[in-house]
Amino acid sequence: MSATPVGTREISRHAVRAELARVAFNRFCLTGFDQVTFADLSEAAGVSRSTFLRYFGTKEDVVLFVFDPVGDVIADALDADRANQDDWSRLRNALESAVTFLVRDVQELVTILGLIEQTPALCARLREKQAEWRPGIVARLQKTTSSTDGSSVIAHVRVAAALECLWIVLGQWSASGGDEDLGELLDAAFAAFSTPACQQTHAPS
Amino acid sequence: MSATPVGTREISRHAVRAELARVAFNRFCLTGFDQVTFADLSEAAGVSRSTFLRYFGTKEDVVLFVFDPVGDVIADALDADRANQDDWSRLRNALESAVTFLVRDVQELVTILGLIEQTPALCARLREKQAEWRPGIVARLQKTTSSTDGSSVIAHVRVAAALECLWIVLGQWSASGGDEDLGELLDAAFAAFSTPACQQTHAPS
DNA sequence: TCTAACGTGATACTCAGTGTCAGTCGCGAC
DNA sequence: GTCGCGACTGACACTGAGTATCACGTTAGA
Numbered sequence: 001m002s003a004t005p006v007g008t009r010e011i012s013r014h015a016v017r018a019e020l021a022r023v024a025f026n027r028f029c030l031t032g033f034d035q036v037t038f039a040d041l042s043e044a045a046g047v048s049r050s051t052f053l054r055y056f057g058t059k060e061d062v063v064l065f066v067f068d069p070v071g072d073v074i075a076d077a078l079d080a081d082r083a084n085q086d087d088w089s090r091l092r093n094a095l096e097s098a099v100t101f102l103v104r105d106v107q108e109l110v111t112i113l114g115l116i117e118q119t120p121a122l123c124a125r126l127r128e129k130q131a132e133w134r135p136g137i138v139a140r141l142q143k144t145t146s147s148t149d150g151s152s153v154i155a156h157v158r159v160a161a162a163l164e165c166l167w168i169v170l171g172q173w174s175a176s177g178g179d180e181d182l183g184e185l186l187d188a189a190f191a192a193f194s195t196p197a198c199q200q201t202h203a204p205s
Numbered sequence: 206m207s208a209t210p211v212g213t214r215e216i217s218r219h220a221v222r223a224e225l226a227r228v229a230f231n232r233f234c235l236t237g238f239d240q241v242t243f244a245d246l247s248e249a250a251g252v253s254r255s256t257f258l259r260y261f262g263t264k265e266d267v268v269l270f271v272f273d274p275v276g277d278v279i280a281d282a283l284d285a286d287r288a289n290q291d292d293w294s295r296l297r298n299a300l301e302s303a304v305t306f307l308v309r310d311v312q313e314l315v316t317i318l319g320l321i322e323q324t325p326a327l328c329a330r331l332r333e334k335q336a337e338w339r340p341g342i343v344a345r346l347q348k349t350t351s352s353t354d355g356s357s358v359i360a361h362v363r364v365a366a367a368l369e370c371l372w373i374v375l376g377q378w379s380a381s382g383g384d385e386d387l388g389e390l391l392d393a394a395f396a397a398f399s400t401p402a403c404q405q406t407h408a409p410s
Numbered sequence: 411t412c413t414a415a416c417g418t419g420a421t422a423c424t425c426a427g428t429g430t431c432a433g434t435c436g437c438g439a440c
Numbered sequence: 441g442t443c444g445c446g447a448c449t450g451a452c453a454c455t456g457a458g459t460a461t462c463a464c465g466t467t468a469g470a
Contacts, residue, residue, distance in 0.1 A: 008468075009416075037456060048419045053458070120333065127332045128325065153390070156373050157397035161366035168361050185358070192362035193398055213436080214447070242425060253450045258427070 017055050017065075020045050024062045029111060033063070033119040060125035063115065066102075067126065071133030073101045078140040087141065087155075091162040092190050094137075098166060099182045106178040113174035130163050137163075165189040222260050222270075225250050229267045234316060238268070238324040265330035268320065271307075272331065276338030278306045283345040292346065292360075296367040297395050299342075303371060304387045311383040318379035335368050342368075370394040 023045045027036050038059065042052040056062045077097035084090045103109055116122040137159045142152060169185045228250045232241045243264065247257040261267045282302035289295045308314055321327040343364045347357060374390045 013417090038458090039456085050420075051418055054417080057458085059457075123336065124329045124333045127336070128329045131328065131332070153373060153377060153394050154397040154400070157366070157370055157394050160369035160373060161362070161397070164365035164369060165362055168358060168365065172358060189358050189362050192359040192366070195359070218448090243427090244425085255450055255452090256448080259448080262427085264426075 013055075020047070020052060020055055021062055021065070025112075025115075028063065028115055033059070033115065033122060058125070060122055063112065063122055064125055064129065066112070067129055070098050070101065071129070071136060074098050074133065075136050075140045078137065079143075087158050088162075088190060088193055090141065091158060092186055095162060095166050095169075095186055096183065099170070099186070102170075103182070110174045110178045113170055117171065117174070126167075130167070134159055134163065161193070165192075218260075225252070225257060225260055226267055226270070230317075230320075233268065233320055238264070238320065238327060263330070265327055268317065268327055269330055269334065271317070272334055275303050275306065276334070276341060279303050279338065280341050280345045283342065284348075292363050293367075293395060293398055295346065296363060297391055300367060300371050300374075300391055301388065304375070304391070307375075308387065315379045315383045318375055322376065322379070331372075335372070339364055339368065366398070370397075 020041075024036075024041045027041060027044055031040075038049050038052055041062070042049040045052065056065065074094045074097065077094040078090055081090050081093050084093065116126060134156070138155050141159060142155050165186065169182065169189050172185055173180055173182055225246075229241075229246045232246060232249055236245075243254050243257055246267070247254040250257065261270065279299045279302065282299040283295055286295050286298050289298065321331060339361070343360050346364060347360050370391065374387065374394050377390055378385055378387055
């Protein structure tokens, strides 16, 4: 699924990329994203600036490339979950898959999210990625729903709303240091679409 | 409300800014946003590169500064509409105010939206602006709703979802060349939150 | 073992965006 | 009227991201 590396060259590339990202990430956390230059990074990693730039197209990608598979994860989860017929439930479950994919090391993810949150450039690029995922996810959501309704605005809106939930929830979660339960947070966020739409003293906890 | 210019300096600045933007916009439409440099723009406008950069912090702002007041427009509309108690209805009406503010010249707006759509950098920056509006809008939405619930995730989600609706609807609308009715499009989009959440052959044409 | 493809470093380049400096202009105070 | 202050302007220099090219070394694979 996630770029299964085959062939020694591919393996090597993957490993180098990971190492460069690791070194760079430390620098970013230490000094701040904007203050660090490619020259700094390449020096710290012991490669030339040219080489560093070959592994990551932009400085943002050095941090955000870990999110690249999320779009596919969500889309695949939607496919696997044909049983459920409710759009919102399916999206909620798909997001659960996304967070499960992301949360390997709690501490690391919290740190990354913190870095992103306080760096406008990273926020912007992440939103861009999110927008790129949307068409694919919409297609999967519609495939099993009613006969393809040409340009169903509804599906687009629901997918967009669900993806916003993802970031809002992750923001909440990282603000709590990774203590809160992501499943409950997702439920609380999705309650926005199911409760009466007027005031409500929101759900549990 | 929207930067009422007072004093000759302010008037002048406002006018120059508008003129520079006008000249630049033509260039962008003609050649493509990425192909045009500040050097081109300043030459075309008959001012120095320094001066041009003083009026617009970034190249994106040359196009997108017209959207700056939208956040306040939405927030103010929410304030004015205390009668309505339903979150979704209030947001929908506030978005109506936003589009009314934006649609002065149909043809011009369609052109701008087209340019934005086919320029990733502009899309990204616009999303960033949208994210900046969110906190203010959330505050206005909550002010009249239930006693401030500390960190009501629900309000955040609803505002985020509503803002996504705005862009999805504007995208639809500009794709139709500005023919479709924006009110109906908004209704169709907001139906995503009120219909049974399963399949539905969506509302009126 | 040979060779073609690939990774690398060095270098040069374009362009966005920042900062500085000196000259100019508008405007109110005296 | 003119003096001085603050804002606007153009010229210039600078940093840093991202692109492109070239020559060299290494390695995969026949």
